[in-house]
Amino acid sequence: MSHETVGRPMEILLVEDSLMFARIAIGALQQGRILHRLTWLSDGIEALRFLKRQDKYAAAPRPDLLLLDLKLPGMDGVGILAEVRRDDELRSLPVVVMTSDGEQAQLGELSVEAFLTKPLDLTKFIEIVQKLSSFWQADMVLPSTDSQSAADEEPIPRL
16 A cells, blocks of 8 residues: 655745735745745735635635735734634644834734744745745645555544
């Protein structure tokens, strides 16, 4: 029996109101050759609706990584992060904050996986996302798709 695993692309939510910085982040993800699907939103309230799967986002994929700017229209990144950390379903979502110098203090005790200072250091950005991506992939193991039938494998005991 083969022990290969198959998976799905990493779901990344990019919340950034600057088209220029969004393009830089998107390009860096492509350069880093990280298997991903990206959703880009530029408004904090829309991002929170997406994360909570509300309204038009009811069928939205659950992100595996949140790339979050702090200065956003609608609701700022600090507010989004506070909501994420209060929500039982979202609390463990890895968050990388993209900020200008000095904005880190606004987060108080809200935890994040990493900070990236704008303008983005592309090498550091790719390194952080690859590190989180490999952690995510190591944590996710799906059954392999091989040609053996289910009858050839050991049955799963029922409780």
